[in-house]
Amino acid sequence: xxxxxxxxxxxxxxxxxxxxxxxxxxxxxxxxxxxxxxxxxxxxxxxxxxxxxxxxxxxxxxxxxxxxxxxxxxxxxxxxxxxxxxxxxxxxxxxxxxxxxxxxxxxxxxxxxxxxxxxxxxxxxxxxxxxxxxxxxxxxxxxxxxxxxxxxxxxxxxxxxxxxxxxxxxxxxxxxxxxxxxxxxxxxxxxxxxxxxxxxxxxxxxxxxxxxxxxxxxxxxxxxxxxxxxxxxxxxxxxxxxxxxxxxxxxxxxxxxxxxxxxxxxxxxxxxxxxxxxxxxxxxxxxxxxxxxxxxxx
Numbered sequence: 001x002x003x004x005x006x007x008x009x010x011x012x013x014x015x016x017x018x019x020x021x022x023x024x025x026x027x028x029x030x031x032x033x034x035x036x037x038x039x040x041x042x043x044x045x046x047x048x049x050x051x052x053x054x055x056x057x058x059x060x061x062x063x064x065x066x067x068x069x070x071x072x073x074x075x076x077x078x079x080x081x082x083x084x085x086x087x088x089x090x091x092x093x094x095x096x097x098x099x100x101x102x103x104x105x106x107x108x109x110x111x112x113x114x115x116x117x118x119x120x121x122x123x124x125x126x127x128x129x130x131x132x133x134x135x136x137x138x139x140x141x142x143x144x145x146x147x148x149x150x151x152x153x154x155x156x157x158x159x160x161x162x163x164x165x166x167x168x169x170x171x172x173x174x175x176x177x178x179x180x181x182x183x184x185x186x187x188x189x190x191x192x193x194x195x196x197x198x199x200x201x202x203x204x205x206x207x208x209x210x211x212x213x214x215x216x217x218x219x220x221x222x223x224x225x226x227x228x229x230x231x232x233x234x235x236x237x238x239x240x241x242x243x244x245x246x247x248x249x250x251x252x253x254x255x256x257x258x259x260x261x262x263x264x265x266x267x268x269x270x271x272x273x274x275x276x277x278x279x280x281x282x283x284x285x286x287x288x289x290x291x292x293x294x295x296x297x298x
Contacts, residue, residue, distance in 0.1 A: 001077035004085045007050070007107040015048045015083075016040040017105065017136075018114040019121070021055035021154070024066030025075040027174045028116070028145040028152040033079050035140055036114045043111040046082040050108070052089035054205070055154070059089055064207035066154055066161075071180055098122025098131060105135045112138040147171060164211040166263040176216075176262040179206060179243070183254040186244065195283050197229075197244035198254050200261060208243060214265040214290035216297060217247055219257055224250050225297065227290040228261060231270035246283075248291065265293040 004010050018036040022029050033049070040047035053069045067075065069086055076084050085108075087093065101121050105113065113136040121127040132139045145152045152172050160168035161177065169177045179202050186199035198217075202208065208230045215228045226247040233242060245261055267289050273279040 001073070001081055002083045003073060004083070006087060007085055007104045010048075010083065010085070010108070012107075012109070014043070014045045014109045014111055016043055016045055016112045016114070017048045017050055017108050017110045019050045019105075020116060020119060021057070022049065022051045022067075022072060022076065023055035023057075023154040024157050024173060025072060025079065026152055026154060026157060026172050027147065028142075030079055030174060031145050032114055032116060032142045033076070033081060035142055037080055039112045039114060039138075039140065040082070045111055047080075048083045048085060048108060049076055049081050050085045050087070050105070051076075052093075053086050054089055056089055056094070057154075058205065059091070059094060063155075063158060064205050066157055066177075066207050068180065068203050068206060071178075095123050098127030101127060102131065102135050105132070110136040112136055112140060114140040114142060117141050117143050158207055161207050161209040164209045164213075164266045164269060166209050166213060166266055169209075169263075176264055177209070178260050178262045179208060180258060180260045181206075181243065182256065182258050185255060186242070194280065195246050195287075197246045198259070200243040200245060200259065202243060208241070209263060209266070211269045212267045212286050213263050214267060214293040215245060216262045216264060216294065217245060217259050218262070219254065219259040221257075222250075224248060225291070225294045226250075227267065227286055228263070229270070246287070248287070264297065265290070267293070 016039040018032055036047045055065050057063050058065050113132045115129055129139055129141050157169050157172050166177055181200040181202035183198045184201045210231050213228045215226050217224045217226055224247040226245050228245045230243050267286050
C-alpha cells in the first residue's frame with residue numbers, strides 16, 4: 001500500500017476516496033472500506049483512504065487513540081486499500097475552513113467519495129456529505145453499523161477497554177485488540193519473584209485496558225502465549241502506568257525489539273496485595289488461568 005502525507009504528493013490520476021479518522025479500523029470502518037473497494041473496482045481506479053494523524057477526537061476532545069499511525073496503516077493494507085493519505089491533524093489543520101479541505105479532495109480527482117453518516121469536516125465541523133458533491137459526481141454515505149443493537153463506534157471500543165472488557169472490544173473490532181511497542185528495561189522486580197516480565201513501551205496516548213490478561217505476543221522471532229499486567233502496581237506503590245508481559249516457556253532477551261501484544265481474555269482487575277509472597281501466589285494462579293484461556297489458541 002502506498003502512503004502519502006498530503007493529496008498533492010500522489011500522481012495526478014482519478015481515484016475513489018474514503019475519508020475519516022479510521023481509529024481502530026473497527027467493523028464499521030471495514031464496511032466502509034468494502035464500499036470504497038467496490039466503487040474503485042467499478043471505476044477501475046485506485047482506492048484511497050484520506051485519514052488523519054492523530055485521529056480528530058484525540059486533538060479536539062483529548063481521548064486516547066486505538067491505533068497508532070503504523071498500526072492503522074497495517075490494518076488498512078490488510079483490508080485491501082490501495083493508497084492512504086495520512087494528513088497531520090494539527091490545530092492549524094483543524095481550523096481550516098471547509099473550502100480548504102474540498103480543495104484537497106479536488107486534487108484527488110475523485111470519481112466517488114465514501115464517508116460515514118456522521119462525517120463532518122472543516123472549522124466548526126461546518127462541512128457535511130452534501131458539500132462533498134461539489135468535488136465528486138457521486139457521494140456514498142454509509143450508515144453507522146450496529147451489532148446486536150449496539151452502534152459500532154471507536155468511542156464504544158474505548159469504553160470497553162476502559163472497563164477491561166477486551167471481549168467487548170473484540171466484537172466491535174472483528175479481531176483481538178492489540179498494542180505494538182518496544183521492550184525496554186524495567187526495575188526487574190518480576191525476576192526476583194520468579195516471574196520475569198518484558199516491559200512494553202507504547203506511544204503516549206495509546207488506549208490500554210487495565211488489569212491482568214491472557215495475551216499472545218508476536219515478534220520478529222516468534223509467537224508466544226503469556227499474561228500481561230497493565231496498571232500502576234499498587235503492591236509496590238507504583239505511580240506510573242506500566243505494561244508488563246510474562247511470556248510462557250520463553251528464555252532470551254527481547255530488549256529493543258518491537259512486539260505486538262494481542263489481548264485475549266480479562267483475568268482480573270488490578271489488586272493491592274499484602275506483600276510479595278501474596279502477589280507471587282496470585283501470579284501463579286493468573287498464569288494457570290491464562291494457559292487455560294489460551295489452550296486452543298495457535
